[in-house]
Amino acid sequence: MTKAAVFGTGSWGTTFAMILAEAGNRTILWGRRPELVEGIQRAHTNLDYLPGVALPTSLGATTDPAEALDGADFVVLAVPSQSLRLNLAAWREHIPRDAVLVSLMKGVELGTTKRMSEVIREVAGVPEERVAVVSGPNLAKEIAQRQPAATVVACVDEEVAARLQAACHLPPWFRPYTNPDVVGVELGGAVKNVIALAVGVAVGMGMGDNVAAMLMTRGLAEISRLGAALGADPHTFAGLAGMGDLVATCTSPLSRNRTFGERLGRGMTLAEVIAATKQTAEGVKSCESVLALAKKHDIEMPITEVVVGVVHDGMSPSEAGMLLMSRSPKPERYGL
Ligand SMILES: NC(=O)c1ccc[n+]([C@@H]2O[C@H](COP(=O)([O-])OP(=O)(O)OC[C@H]3O[C@@H](n4cnc5c(N)ncnc54)[C@H](O)[C@@H]3O)[C@@H](O)[C@H]2O)c1
Ligand SMILES: O=P(O)(O)OC[C@H](O)CO
Structure with a gap:
């Protein structure tokens, strides 16, 4: 039986x-906090992150990376x-030789501007064929409540992608597609997290659906421009991992x-929003690394730029809106 350590x-x-557990894989979760891990083992619940959700009784949990x-x-x-980076460095000595490392994370590393699969390859010392x-x-939350969803499993090795696809395919609940375009996925x-911050700010300011649609569409143009510079397949951005997400x-x-953006748009200070946010909002940090990555490749990302301004540099939401709307007029496909 296939074993998955999460x-x-x-x-x-x-x-x-x-x-993974319900799809028939022997699955074990690693967590830092003993009381949370014990809740998963004994009561089959994760009260902090998924209250009210009954976890499969077959799902194991441990605080010991070697056991996982x-x-x-x-x-x-x-x-x-x-x-x-720090976590993986502590775990790598226990990783089996042929294991496939799978990233669920949606961020870009600050400082290095590396994607998560790049960090994994570097820290674990594994070839790209073993990273998905x-x-x-x-x-x-929707998926935990058993609403249907689809996703993309990306790996340069299509056989590995197909194996992972089979491992997490759970009809009629979860439908994975494969794609060899790791960079684009x-x-x-x-980057959609950065655009979601921008849409949230606009919603918090009381803006309507035209503004949200404009930011999403021009946001997709930013994602596509950066993707093209990094060698991604442009079709990926029309798919589930692009437009869908x-x-x-x-x-x-x-x-x-x-939500983070919406609170800023309503006038809360950054410190107040951070205090009110209990979970990971990756775009808050990654907006800076995404912008740094874009600058490295000489790519214009005006929405990302004002998100960095609002989140990190004290720019007011209305100033950000003014800056975006006052840019020189361009053909729609400019820079694509
Ligand atoms: N939640 C979603 O809907 C969703 C969906 C797709 C992808 N993602 C991505 O998955 C990744 C994880 O998100 P999540 O929603 O599970 O986050 P979360 O905020 O719900 O949980 C983060 C987990 O990491 C742990 N953690 C926090 N700091 C840590 C550290 N320094 N070292 C080790 N563990 C630490 C926390 O205790 C918690 O268990 C993110 O990159 C996110 O963008 C999230
Ligand atoms: O809650 P967010 O903003 O981290 O988004 C969660 C997922 O990435 C949606 O696909």
Whole structure:
């Protein structure tokens, strides 16, 4: 039987572990906090991240990385992006030689501007054929409540992608598609969080659907421009990991990124919003690394730029709106 070790007992790590367990894989969750791990083992609940959700009784949990990794075929990583490097360095000695490392994370590393699959390859010392990414319109809470969802499993090795697809295919609940375009799938997931912050700010300011549609569409243009510079397949951005995830995240009140932006748009200070945010809103940190990555490749990302301004540099939401709307007029496909 295939074994999956899932690192991170947050909302998505736990939900994806539920899928893997119910799809018939021997699945174990690694978590930092003994009381949370004990709740999963004994009461089959994760009260902090998925209250009211009954976890499969077959789903194991441990605080010991060596126990989680022993005999694992898939090592699934679902910790906050900025913590991956340090965590993985502590786990790597226990990772089985042939295991496939799977990123569920949607961020870009600060400082290095590396995507999560790049960090994994570097820290674990594994070739790209053994690194996969899962990304798509996957709001964890909806999936944990057993609403249907689809996702994308990306790996340059199509046989590995197909194996992971089979491992997490759970009809009629969870439907994974494969895609060899790791760069595009990963970028779609990371950059949509930045655009969701922008949409949230606009919603918080009382703006309507025209503004949200404008930001989403021009946001997709930013994602596509950056993707083209990094060698992604442009078709990926029209798919689930591109437009699909952008729409889900920018329109759902369940999105932590959109909610974060909405609070800023309503006039809360950054410190107040951070204090009110209990879970990971990756775009808050990744907006800076995405912008740095864009600058490295000489790509214009005006929405990302004002998100960095509002979140980190004291720019007011109305100033950000003014800046975007006062840019020189251009053909729609400018820069694409
Ligand atoms: N929640 C979703 O709907 C969803 C869906 C798809 C992808 N993702 C992505 O999955 C990743 C994980 O998100 P999540 O929603 O599960 O986050 P979460 O905020 O719900 O949980 C984060 C988990 O990481 C742990 N953690 C926090 N800091 C840590 C550290 N320094 N070292 C180790 N563990 C640490 C927390 O205790 C918690 O278990 C993110 O990159 C997110 O963008 C989330
Ligand atoms: O809650 P968010 O904003 O982190 O978004 C969650 C998922 O990435 C949606 O696919």
